[in-house]
Amino acid sequence: MAVVGLVALASCGKKGPPTASKPGKYSSTTGIEYNTEKGMAVANFKKIPEGPGLVFIEGGRTVLGSQEEDVTMSHDNIERTVTIASFYMDEAEVANIHWLEYLHFIRTDSAEEFYRSALPDTTVWARDLSFNDPYVTYYLRYPGFRYFPVVGVSWLQADDYCTWRTAKVNEGLASGEDSKSGKGGLFGKKKDKAAAAGAEGTATAGGLSDGKGGPSIEKGNTLPNYRLPTEAEWEYAAQALVGTQEVNNENQEEKRIYPWDGKSTRNAYGRKQGQFLANFKRGRGDYAGIAGSLNDGAMITDYIYSYPPNDYGLYNMAGNVNEWVQDVYRPLSYQDVEDLNPFRRNGVGDPADKYDKKGYQSLIDDHVRVFKGGSWRDVAYWLSPGTRRFMAEDSATATIGFRCAMINAGSNK
Numbered sequence: 001m002a003v004v005g006l007v008a009l010a011s012c013g014k015k016g017p018p019t020a021s022k023p024g025k026y027s028s029t030t031g032i033e034y035n036t037e038k039g040m041a042v043a044n045f046k047k048i049p050e051g052p053g054l055v056f057i058e059g060g061r062t063v064l065g066s067q068e069e070d071v072t073m074s075h076d077n078i079e080r081t082v083t084i085a086s087f088y089m090d091e092a093e094v095a096n097i098h099w100l101e102y103l104h105f106i107r108t109d110s111a112e113e114f115y116r117s118a119l120p121d122t123t124v125w126a127r128d129l130s131f132n133d134p135y136v137t138y139y140l141r142y143p144g145f146r147y148f149p150v151v152g153v154s155w156l157q158a159d160d161y162c163t164w165r166t167a168k169v170n171e172g173l174a175s176g177e178d179s180k181s182g183k184g185g186l187f188g189k190k191k192d193k194a195a196a197a198g199a200e201g202t203a204t205a206g207g208l209s210d211g212k213g214g215p216s217i218e219k220g221n222t223l224p225n226y227r228l229p230t231e232a233e234w235e236y237a238a239q240a241l242v243g244t245q246e247v248n249n250e251n252q253e254e255k256r257i258y259p260w261d262g263k264s265t266r267n268a269y270g271r272k273q274g275q276f277l278a279n280f281k282r283g284r285g286d287y288a289g290i291a292g293s294l295n296d297g298a299m300i301t302d303y304i305y306s307y308p309p310n311d312y313g314l315y316n317m318a319g320n321v322n323e324w325v326q327d328v329y330r331p332l333s334y335q336d337v338e339d340l341n342p343f344r345r346n347g348v349g350d351p352a353d354k355y356d357k358k359g360y361q362s363l364i365d366d367h368v369r370v371f372k373g374g375s376w377r378d379v380a381y382w383l384s385p386g387t388r389r390f391m392a393e394d395s396a397t398a399t400i401g402f403r404c405a406m407i408n409a410g411s412n413k
Contacts, residue, residue, distance in 0.1 A: 243311025278319030329390035
């Protein structure tokens with residue numbers, strides 16, 4: 001047997017070293033044949049399946065941090081050089097139609113309590129001194145708003161959606177059907193919200209395998225988790241400096257204040273010169289311009305594919321709605337961040353007991369999360385990728401939505 005293995009290794013060597021997609025018939029360290037009674041099962045693998053809605057974000061080195069004057073005097077996003085691994089991100093914000101699809105499936109498959117917990121807070125539109133009452137009733141469910149970003153969703157609700165989406169897409173892969181017509185769901189009818197939250201571990205572990213040849217991590221036929229992007233990933237993707245980089249130039253010679261070229265919020269080129277490049281509040285009381293010459297054209301949110309995409313192909317990385325990211329909020333400095341895939345998680349450094357929330361001297365604890373990007377109700381300052389704010393993870397507003405991300409498994413590029 002050993003002789004056979006050595007012969008096999010020798011023959012494999014002539015074909016080049018083994019790779020993920022061509023591991024060879026025999027182990028390159030023991031000579032034992034794969035996929036036999038005694039050998040390890042090694043499934044065929046080409047590449048990770050493509051996740052619906054995602055675009056590839058090529059990683060690399062960048063300088064994160066605010067490019068704008070720190071008008072809030074928060075000093076919470078000091079410039080720092082980091083490297084971000086390649087990943088995937090939704091090309092646009094999660095829209096009302098996507099959330100209604102989510103509600104449709106969990107109403108069928110989940111406990112009533114969990115369904116109720118997933119309902120967006122439509123009262124976020126209500127204002128004592130504004131007649132926004134129609135949005136309370138119509139914004140989420142009226143067909144005309146289908147592809148407007150979902151709002152009134154807390155960080156916790158967005159995180160649950162990512163868990164459900166992971167399982168639903170992998171369920172489609174498992175059945176060999178298009179994920180849009182998947183049957184069944186992640187949460188059994190007898191499971192409650194606590195069980196739903198715990199299901200993330202199942203999705204993470206590739207637990208959708210039926211043990212009889214179904215999807216699994218080892219086979220590479222199941223997608224990694226959809227999840228909220230880290231703040232570093234989100235900021236890096238919003239910068240989109242890939243569009244300014246010359247081939248074979250190791251220097252990053254261009255920087256951007258916004259997710260597009262130039263120092264202005266207006267288009268500097270062509271027939272659309274002078275048009276705004278994002279949906280934001282132009283000034284006090286000015287959300288869209290004047291009738292007959294509306295500029296950004298949106299009094300509130302807008303179609304998720306409005307305005308030109310950035311150089312990664314991402315829409316509305318500035319304006320329209322702010323977006324939740326994974327990170328718990330803390331002020332940032334060179335001293336308390338990693339320089340490879342930085343991420344601020346709960347309970348690591350800078351403990352919450354240093355912040356006097358009970359005494360009302362601070363709003364910071366381990367249950368406040370970062371949001372980024374600016375919204376229809378924000379002035380241009382917040383459109384810069386480096387600016388950041390935070391809010392309690394169980395709170396929601398009419399100005400915050402989200403999009404999902406996913407790791408680029410098995411590759412450095």
